[in-house]
Amino acid sequence: MEEKENHNTHNHSYAPYIIVWLALLTFTAITVAVAGINFGNATIAIALIIASIKTYLVLTIFMHLNIENKTFKIFVVIAIFFLAISFVLLFSDYYNF
Numbered sequence: 630m631e632e633k634e635n636h637n638t639h640n641h642s643y644a645p646y647i648i649v650w651l652a653l654l655t656f657t658a659i660t661v662a663v664a665g666i667n668f669g670n671a672t673i674a675i676a677l678i679i680a681s682i683k684t685y686l687v688l689t690i691f692m693h694l695n696i697e698n699k700t701f702k703i704f705v706v707i708a709i710f711f712l713a714i715s716f717v718l719l720f721s722d723y724y725n726f
Contacts, residue, residue: 660679
């Protein structure tokens with residue numbers, strides 16, 4: 630027996646993609662500008678926050694995570710959780726608390 634997968638067709642205009650692309654370019658420019666300014670230890674934190682925002686935009690808009698099923702979203706959250714653990718371990722060693 631063949632199981633037919635239920636794929637919904639979503640028609641999108643190009644406007645959201647262009648707006649998100651411009652936002653990604655803007656955040657990239659902000660990241661480059663922040664790297665050139667000495668904020669001390671906050672420089673890395675600011676860069677990671679901006680990278681997180683950019684990741685969220687790419688996952689939801691370009692990878693269509695907002696229309697995926699719940700199981701796939703759970704796997705993405707687990708991957709982000711382990712990435713966060715890696716960052717905590719890295720920076721705890723880097724800053725020598």
